[in-house]
Amino acid sequence: MQLLLLLVAFLLPPRAGAGEIIGGNEARPHSHPYMAYLLTESPRGLSTCGGFLVREDFVMTAARCLGSRICVILGAHNITRQERTQQSISVLRAITHPGYNEQNYLNDIMLLQLQNGARLNRFVRPVALPQRQSRLRPGAVCTAAGWGRVTLNRRTDTLQDVQLTVQRNEECSSRFQGYNGQRQICVGDRRQRKTTFSGDSGGPLVCNNVAQGVVSYGNRAATPPEVFTRVSSFLPWIRRTMRRFKQREIKLDPPPVTNSSPGWRPAPA
Structure with missing residues (x-):
């Protein structure tokens, strides 16, 4: 069953929200x-x-x-x-x-x-949560993971992960109306085709073995940067x-x- x-x-x-990792790779089984x-x-x-x-x-x-x-x-x-x-x-x-x-x-x-x-x-x-309201520095490299499409047209049935870089708040505030740097994290280098997408919502952003973010939203074209909820807040x-x-x-x-x-x-x- x-x-x-x-x-x-x-x-x-x-439309039902199947998850998607763009620009990542299949994760080592049970590494997350x-x-x-x-x-x-x-x-x-x-x-x-x-x-x-x-x-x-x-x-x-x-x-x-x-x-x-x-x-x-x-x-x-x-x-x-x-x-x-x-x-x-x-x-x-x-x-x-x-x-x-x-x-x-x-x-x-x-x-x-x-x-x-x-x-x-x-x-x-x-996974561990932050101990206090720490701030991630721009340039920090973190990991996101999820199941679903690996391109806009191809699905996968295995867990995928991808390395993403934390960006300055200005990168997202200029792109997304209502972005709040106190409660959200701007993630993903716009020069790279690496991002989470759609139903990956809810997955973690893990930095040094600590869950610092929750996948929230990005744009419809699946191009970085994207927005994560800031767990420490x-x-x-x-x-x-x-x-x-x-x-x-x-x-x-x-x-x-x-x-x-x-x-x-x-x-x-």
């Missing part, structure tokens, strides 16, 4: 054990997003990936295969940042509390939210109406 569901997600049309593949149901149908494990019971992603039901796949490399490393877990509770703006994607960040805590091993492991909200919904509460609190019930899986279209 899981294989069939993943095949359905893989065949989603581009924090990566999460999200299958989401919404009134518009099934869609996919990226995400990343930040605690055994929490995945971080973009607020724009919210759906009425979400299933998280951890430990995957090839999303169309039933790999023994994979863990499929329903989302108990989706918590979007209260200041998320759907018009300009400001505060584009969301925490997903898992129905059951992930089994941590060498294939599934959380949301640390108080992140910590407060994860303290509020502790793992022991998973069995005590009934799931809200807007999120998945135990054992839910997306139905084939």
